[in-house]
Amino acid sequence: MPEVVIDFPRDWVEFDNPADPFGERFRCDLTWLTSNWTCIYGNGCKGIYADRPNDGCCSEGALYSDKKDEERVLKFAKKLTKSQWQYFDKAQPKKKGGKLKISEVDEDGDRKTRKVDNGCIFLNRKGHTAEGFTGDFGCVLHHLAQSEGVHFVKTKPDVCWQLPIRRSFEKVDLGDDVEVSITVIGEYESRGWGPGGEDFHWYCTSNSDAHVGKEPVYISNEAELTQLMGKKAYAELKQICDARMEIKRAASPKLLPFLLEHPATTLARKEAAARSE
Ligand code: SF4
Structure with missing residues (x-):
């Protein structure tokens, strides 16, 4: 399946690192972290170069x-x-x-x-x-x-x-000489690879082929996120993501569009439903 266009709106959450409340703030991409992406190497991954289909990335x-x-x-x-x-x-x-x-x-x-x-x-x-x-x-x-x-x-x-979690760092000027350091936890899109990313013939993070995981990214990538954020910050993120999943399950169809879902996860679900018809 083709990749979805990668510039789409996302839900983000910010919270202070419980282990360093005055030093670090996290900004996490909830749309990505609650998506169903999973690495499909050896199980549908087409490789980033057309002539190297078995190399993955x-x-x-x-x-x-x-x-x-x-x-x-x-x-x-x-x-x-x-x-x-x-x-x-x-x-x-x-x-x-x-x-x-x-x-x-x-x-x-x-x-x-x-x-x-x-x-x-x-x-x-x-x-x-x-x-x-x-x-x-x-x-x-x-x-x-x-x-x-x-x-x-x-x-x-x-x-x-x-990969495919991208950690980057920002400084935000709050005015009056106050600055806050933000650690951003987001999706490692093809453009995160630099100029070479544009030439990929296939890539997974925004492709419905790879949004077939049984668990959302924040669960399946617990070890990676814990390593990147620390135990306490991951526990806070998990609590937020769990609550979001709960709200999603309980929300009426009219309210669901307000919880911005990753379009590749939405597409994968529709493809699976069409196959089972
Ligand atoms: S391109 Fe994506 S699916 Fe393929 S090996 Fe790399 S991370 Fe896994």
Whole structure:
């Protein structure tokens, strides 16, 4: 299905971070967080580039958010085995005891995961077979998290586990030399990727194909939101979102349009209803 046009009105909520009431205020996109988006990698995701349909959004590799992010990824990459990781050999250091070759510098001088065969070095390609390889296709750091019984926020680069939640920061001048810092929690739309986002042939966040989750984003992405906001702020957000869902369930059809729903979630529901007729 085509993507819905991304400039649509949304409901936002603002609240002070209970853990830092005088320092940080959150502004959260309720339309996005109560939508039914879910990652459909391996289950309908068409990939961001037409000629790489099995890469999801991993064709370019991932920019590290900082040095710590890169070090953390390196720590987990060291745990990967040849049986799990297609590019195990390519990542091995030239000299024994050297650093795994998992990173590179992009054209802007920023550090990122290395690209191999036109995709991220951590992406096991669909259909890959080799003697002793028993891994599955997809992100091998995601698979590692599953095998270690931890959430993938621990093993994947920051940008990979955050997507498609976008955290940005604003300063708002309230006048009389008073400024408030706002942390914005919203949708990582294709334009959030910068100029390259316009060239995506397919992308999920505003596409009804991916608005088929059983739970709203604020529930299915609890671990990611907790990591981004902190426990207390997430608990506050959850309370607000729960109340909104409750109001939505109880509201008469006449009042429903006042609760701005994500149009891709609305479209997905209509498509499902049409299929069942
Ligand atoms: S986040 Fe979206 S584009 Fe990336 S793998 Fe999942 S469904 Fe595909």
